[in-house]
Amino acid sequence: xxxxxxxxxxxxxxxxxxxxxxxxxxxxxxxxxxxxxxxxxxxxxxxxxxxxxxxxxxxxxxxxxxxxxxxxxxxxxxxxxxxxxxxxxxxxxxxxxxxxxxxxxxxxxxxxxxxxxxxxxxxxxxxxxxxxxxxxxxxxxxxxxxxxxxxxxxxxxxxxxxxxxxxxxxxxxxxxxxxxxxxxxxxxxxxxxxxxxxxxxxxxxxxxxxxxxxxxxxxxxxxxxxxxxxxxxxxxxxxxxxxxxxxxxxxxxxxxxxxxxxxxxxxxxxxxxxxxxxxxxxxxxxxxxxxxxxxxxxxxx
Numbered sequence: 172x173x174x175x176x177x178x179x180x181x182x183x184x185x186x187x188x189x190x191x192x193x194x195x196x197x198x199x200x201x202x203x204x205x206x207x208x209x210x211x212x213x214x215x216x217x218x219x220x221x222x223x224x225x226x227x228x229x230x231x232x233x234x235x236x237x238x239x240x241x242x243x244x245x246x247x248x249x250x251x252x253x254x255x256x257x258x259x260x261x262x263x264x265x266x267x268x269x270x271x272x273x274x275x276x277x278x279x280x281x282x283x284x285x286x287x288x289x290x291x292x293x294x295x296x297x298x299x300x301x302x303x304x305x306x307x308x309x310x311x312x313x314x315x316x317x318x319x320x321x322x323x324x325x326x327x328x329x330x331x332x333x334x335x336x337x338x339x340x341x342x343x344x345x346x347x348x349x350x351x352x353x354x355x356x357x358x359x360x361x362x363x364x365x366x367x368x369x370x371x372x373x374x375x376x377x378x379x380x381x382x383x384x385x386x387x388x389x390x391x392x393x394x395x396x397x398x399x400x401x402x403x404x405x406x407x408x409x410x411x412x413x414x415x416x417x418x419x420x421x422x423x424x425x426x427x428x429x430x431x432x433x434x435x436x437x438x439x440x441x442x443x444x445x446x447x448x449x450x451x452x453x454x455x456x457x458x459x460x461x462x463x464x465x466x467x468x469x470x471x472x
Contacts, residue, residue: 180465184462187461189461190462194458196450196454197458200451204253208246211243211246213242214240215239215244215247217239217240218237218238219234219238221238222234222235222236222237223236223430224238226439230242232245232443233439233440235426236426236430241423241440241443244423245418245423245447247417247418248422248447249420251418251419252420252421253400254330255330255334255337255400255403256396257396259334259337259341260341260395260399261338262335262337262338263338263342263345263395264342264345264388267342267343267344267346270349271345271347271349271352271353272349272350272353272384273285273376274350274353275351275354275357276353276357276376276380289347292340293343297340297402298402298405301337302411304332304335304336305329305411308332309328309329312328312332329412329413330417333412333413341398341399345388345395349387349388352384352387356383356384361379362379386466390463391459393462394456394459397452397456400451404421404424404448405421407420407422408424408428410425420448423444424444424448427440427441427442427445428441
């Protein structure tokens with residue numbers, strides 16, 4: 172007998188108008204990120220003589236110093252930033268959930284040693300580790316993919332490194348949350364009944380404990396995605412993440428910040444990437460809060 176989530180979770184989620192609006196906004200941004208280049212026939216790397224053209228019907232978000240269409244670059248930035256955010260969060264989900272399940276179920280000395288290791292990792296500045304990973308592994312990864320599909324992945328090596336490094340640094344909180352839930356669940360009667368029936372430890376974890384953690388894991392996943400996007404944007408803003416000619420929201424913000432001055436301000440280079448990024452992060456946070464309330468209505472009351 173498994174502990175189950177309260178009925179009507181999806182119905183309660185749909186009653187939250189902010190969550191519904193956020194889901195629609197995210198869907199629209201995702202569609203633009205995936206199908207935008209095919210719909211608008213724009214090339215984010217194509218230069219033109221129209222330097223610093225203000226927003227118009229021809230260039231919705233204006234152009235940059237090289238005459239590149241900012242709208243198409245914001246679309247490319249959305250594609251890369253969302254890819255890094257969602258993929259890094261999934262890596263964090265897999266590692267953190269597995270680690271927390273094992274630590275909480277094992278208990279005792281094993282649990283203590285595993286959580287001390289987590290605390291040690293917490294004490295290490297994660298951005299420094301990520302920066303080191305980018306500079307150390309990027310040349311080797313470029314060589315490794317040089318002959319794969321005629322080097323098509325060479326320009327995406329930093330994206331791959333960022334996904335893995337950010338995901339492997341964001342799993343710590345997930346592990347602690349899952350471990351705490353497992354400690355509470357493993358003393359329940361349905362776990363004792365499974366043990367009395369002779370079920371293996373792996374079967375108890377996968378069939379009885381893991382299904383009861385799906386709700387809280389999904390909620391924390393929606394809150395991890397903005398964190399990963401912010402980290403990637405911060406690194407790209409400093410020039411340590413996505414490299415030109417590719418664009419992410421962080422690199423676009425960096426480009427926009429360099430042309431803001433009291434004499435002549437090309438405001439559109441900073442406004443539109445910041446606006447789209449802020450809307451995306453707010454939408455993800457609204458969805459996370461709504462999922463938490465829908466899965467635990469008593470907590471909201």
